[in-house]
Amino acid sequence: MLTNLYFVRHEHSTYSPDELGRPLSKESLAVERINHILEKENIDTVVSSPYKRAVQTVKGVAQGGNEMMMIEQGSLIFNLYES
Secondary structure, X not given: OOOOOOOOOOXXXXXXXXXXXXXXXXXXXHHHHHHHHHOXXXXXXXXXXXXXXXXXXXXXXXXXXXXXXEEXXXXXXXXXXXX
């Protein structure tokens, strides 16, 4: 069985002193591009950091089918979405 890993980095984010809660900026086009590119792939699991901008970037991919989105914080993994 072949396993593919896709690494995605968020695009531009709006500055905020709240590093964990800083969202993507309105100018960011990354989310649409990422969803378009990855919708053709058979993705089983999406893993993201707990930063809001990272979750915003991959949430559409995770909700696209039977995938599960997890937030990894240290050694803990939290289920954010299960379809």
